[in-house]
Amino acid sequence: MYHMAGVQLTKVKGLPMKKLFIFLLGAVLLNAREFIGKVPLVEHAKEVHFTGSRLISPELLHNILHYQTWGELFVYLQVHWFRALFFGITVGVLVVFLLHYLIIGPKKFSHSGKGVFVYSVFKRVVHWTAALAFVLVIPTGFMMIFGKELGGGDLVLTARYIHSIGTVLFIVSFIPMFLMWFIPMLPTLDDIKWFLMLGGYLTKKKVVVPAGQFNAGQKMWFWVAMLGGIVMIGTGAMMYFQDFHLAILDRFGLDQIDLIRIAAITHNFLGMAVAALFITHLYMSLFAIKGSLDSMISGNKSEDEVKYMHSSFYKKLKKEGKI
């Protein structure tokens, strides 16, 4: 049809330029449309480099179709399990320790004498930095899990911010703590014996407990806090930054949103272990063994306590003539 118009144009001289322009534009557009129809603009659309937000993949429909893999699992766990497990584990641990305190009671050791110097100033500073981090992170974590009961809003929002700030403190203390305690925290044969008698905590009698500088319980806490801590930092960072791009995701065929879902699931389950052992650590140092907190304040541990609770360490010190 436009060819006919063209024929007309050549006949009529002195046609306004405007009309000619519109005609040319129309011709170009029509030709362009034919061109688009014949040649695919992009042969492999999926390989196109995407520079914007990866949060929802460039192909949103891919996310929607793959929702069943991780999305539904996250919803199922969050709706039915996370809150219940956190509540159950926390209450369970507290009840067990309350019963332990009432039935078996705390262990008391003589604090006379100079004691054994176990923690240098550096170690104490690192410990208390990590301790402050945990005191900030764990209660705020619980505040978010049970945000419904607290009514949400600014209170829980602030808790979320403090949760992130506490993490920074933990990151600071992480490397020195790992390096200074890595070797004494390695498992030994004593640990099996310790677990078999549950560290002597099930008897009122003062028994000699097989343990080096750290007993199996402390080691368990150390490794959960360190290896678990790395995972908690990593998964927490993913949830915190939310919108990031890891090239490696493409290699695993994983959408970014799925990675964050996996991170949230991991963070919750690991959080249960960390919270349970944190409460245990508090109970042991504050209540179960009277005065054991002193060693982390002054650096000196009661000789009597070392003799019974860390017998292998005591023997080693004696051999070296340090006592």
Add this chain to the structure above:
Amino acid sequence: MARMKFYCDEGRCIECLGCAVACEEANELPVGISRRKVVTVNEGMEGQEYSVSVACMHCTDAPCEQVCPVDCFYIRADGIVLHDKTTCIGCGYCLYACPFGAPQFPKDGAFGTRGVMDKCTMCAGGPEPTNSAKERELYGQNRIAEGKVPMCAAICSTNALIVGDEAEVSDIYRKRVMQRGKGVIGVPYGWSTAYKG
């Protein structure tokens, strides 16, 4: 009682992004936040390419509402899923739970940190008094209360995006399917009218 639904007809959507822009402007959203996204599938593949506009789908069994740790969501009697921004803590769980990636988080919290969640309200505002300044500031327009169509559907030039009571929406779509067949029809909607008339 009406049950409000969005439907985007992929046979009609021409990826003009009118819905996304109109929504951003009407609700004065911060830069980088689009409650509505237009997604093009099979881009560049002849005869297979089509686009759909996606936002919050206002699910009946909304997973966001189920996972929210502070219970800030509520579902209106007409099925519109809304949330209370003064209760929301911006944890992101609703985003992990959402199949459509609807929840977004403007960085407007303290020191530019991630703030509370923002999503499509089907232009129905929030829990604050209807058409109050606070409602407008937090959630954008409340067009539903004024008897108007949500901005995205109101602006859609090809009527691809339709919104309303589910029975009526499905009735419209059913009539379209009867006339032109189901799904994508190779050539974008309106092409013949625009270029071959």
